[in-house]
Amino acid sequence: MPFIYYLDIFGTIVFAITGVLAASEKRLDLFGMIVVGVVTSIGGGTIRDLILGRAPVFWIAEHCYIWIIVITCILTFIVARFYTFPRRALLFSDAIGLGVFTVIGAQVALNLDHPPIIAITMGMMTGVFGGVIRDVLTNEIPVIFQKEIYATAALSGALVFVNLRWFFPDGSAAFSAIVAMLVVMGIRFSAIRWGLQLPVFLLSKRPGEE
Amino acid sequence: MPFIYYLDIFGTIVFAITGVLAASEKRLDLFGMIVVGVVTSIGGGTIRDLILGRAPVFWIAEHCYIWIIVITCILTFIVARFYTFPRRALLFSDAIGLGVFTVIGAQVALNLDHPPIIAITMGMMTGVFGGVIRDVLTNEIPVIFQKEIYATAALSGALVFVNLRWFFPDGSAAFSAIVAMLVVMGIRFSAIRWGLQLPVFLLSKRPGEE
């Protein structure tokens, strides 16, 4: 499906950029930064492929991914010397990458005839884990633990996509993918814009204290 | 072997709960918390399966695991609003999960005809890595690095189990498993209760300073 393929390239580029932007505050050198960009970009898909038993993983067979990421990282490195990225660029590009990778992760699992629960889990994992690995490597508290709805956005997108594909198997995969990505981005953008959050889990919370 | 199967379900539930309890102090939202619960619960077994070449990993084929974990996390979330878990609940349930997963990890390796050293290593890894991933994700110093004997408990349990299976191959697997789990839990409970610790490794330690 060429549509998914182009999306994958797009998500790869976006996540590589977020990796570089996240690394920027850690004073990494050029190649350390490329390592973080590569890991952020292919981390989620790599874990998905390993768990589903698709080995060697996707970027070994199609090594254009590595080239695209390395070139993206170097360009970002150069551009950032002449142009100061707005502070929110990291959060917003991360939201786009989250949407794209969630849809792709779910689609890969569906292609292998796994049931919806596995497709939804794989969608979330593909979307969330690239950023989690980036944050663990740069010693940050993962974005997933910040108060803005993050895993929830990925879950919602995966639910929408898998249900659309499940109930309308003859419909357009591209349409389902776009709707699901818009759901993820909409939730993330709203959460960032208005500081939305789900009820937080507190051990010490008493009933009725909502 | 149905006995091992039920144990696995039990360990899965216990580790999901420890994941939720560990996440509770980080103010995760409901679904972020479920992600931590899932990763804690299936992390060790997933790494074991990947390393042993059992792909797709166990919870892809038997997707009841995901359902059980998600339901456990939601129930824990709800119960924790009406009932304050005692502070030590995390440490004690972690010890039970450690015992169960150590035995299962070793058994899986033995089933694949790997030698005892590999079975012992896989037992330790299965037991220890779920909690390590949980602690890394929630940005805590891993329990494994706290002074109470932790990896040692898993190692002891794995040694006991593999030796019992090796020297009494016709004996009851369930009996060996129970003995080994009691060893793990006994060591952990004692270590927590009396603050036991092994000799600590110190670079600056002089001979005779014991």
Next chain:
Amino acid sequence: MPFIYYLDIFGTIVFAITGVLAASEKRLDLFGMIVVGVVTSIGGGTIRDLILGRAPVFWIAEHCYIWIIVITCILTFIVARFYTFPRRALLFSDAIGLGVFTVIGAQVALNLDHPPIIAITMGMMTGVFGGVIRDVLTNEIPVIFQKEIYATAALSGALVFVNLRWFFPDGSAAFSAIVAMLVVMGIRFSAIRWGLQLPVFLLSKRPGEE
């Protein structure tokens, strides 16, 4: 190729020692320390094998690795009580391990007929990830993020090795490996000695501020 095999054993021992030395400041007990030693030593190669689809991974089939690492860790533990390792021992032995594992990672990928870009990536990953996992587990900022050129050293070594093998396929693999390892160690030693660093990426850097 027996040469590569002996190198692998050597790198395994060296990285196990760095794992133990890194763990030494965290007051781990004996077996917690062994876990860190094992993970540091086989982490990079394990990730390489998983990604390339070589499962079960190398140390399952040849379980001498586990024995060697465990014995190395225990010996290091004992020796360190009678002899204070010089402060720089960790950095220097890490540089040797980095060189060895970079070469081996690239060679493994070439053996499987992967193209140079994949071999270079696998070389870097095999070299860098053992130390990264060690640093993440001991809750340190990964060496890769410190200012001394680290990923760059691995990249340079991988480039040299893969190019030598590519353009002189009939030449000696041992010679190519030695040259590449010397490149890695030379870069790391120089970087440590003179505090060399690549241009650092800064979002806030203005043009001309070089």
